Amino acid sequence: RRAVRVAIDGPAGAGKSTVARRLAERLGYLLLDTGALYRTVALAAVREKLRWDEAEALGALAEDLVTRRRMVIERVEGATGGGSGMRVVLDGEDVSAAIRAPEVSLGASRVSAVPAVRAALLDMQRGQGAVGGVVLEGRDIGTVVFPDAEVKFFLTASPEVRARRRYEELVAQGKDATYEATFNDVERRDKADTERPVAPLRQAEDAIVVDSSHRDVAELVEEMALVVEARE
């Protein structure tokens, strides 16, 4: 058996993080959350007081973060039970929590539309995934980062279900949210992610489409694990 690369792409709120984490756990693989990298660039941009329309400066910032190793991925053993996870460190600080702020989420969507930002993060993602035995979660893993990944899933769910999940998450975090605002947020991010000229969110031709709308997560993950194991 060989350890393979598993790409999981899909829109925000499809359950990618949960499914990717549990799949990595089940397989004993490393989990790489590529959205965290875009989020970290956005956080650095906030801290350096850049505006979201300053494409050139955002590109230069991303390049600087990568080449000067201001942004690094640290592997966390046992972070996902059977597998290992990652933590992003920015200028020596663990920013795992800071990159989840709503302002950073919107910023991540903006910086991810800048070609120079995507280019700066590409090698970093490829380097991490090169050895196999990894589940990569993102938007363009199966289409751009690893078009030759051994297994590609496109995980999706209806906009209503995705907004509902996101809303419940925010409420659980004690955030002051409404379902309507969350639904609008989901639609806005979908639109931005699918319509951008650079690496738009789309499913790879050879991706297996998985709809998580009315599925039990454990069952779904088991089904996906069996697909991966058949290709190991």
Ligand code: C5P
């Ligand atoms: O998945 P997550 O919500 O953490 O991603 C944050 C943002 O980063 C998304 O809105 C998306 O636009 C962008 N992203 C991307 N390509 C990836 C992963 C994330 O453009 N591979």
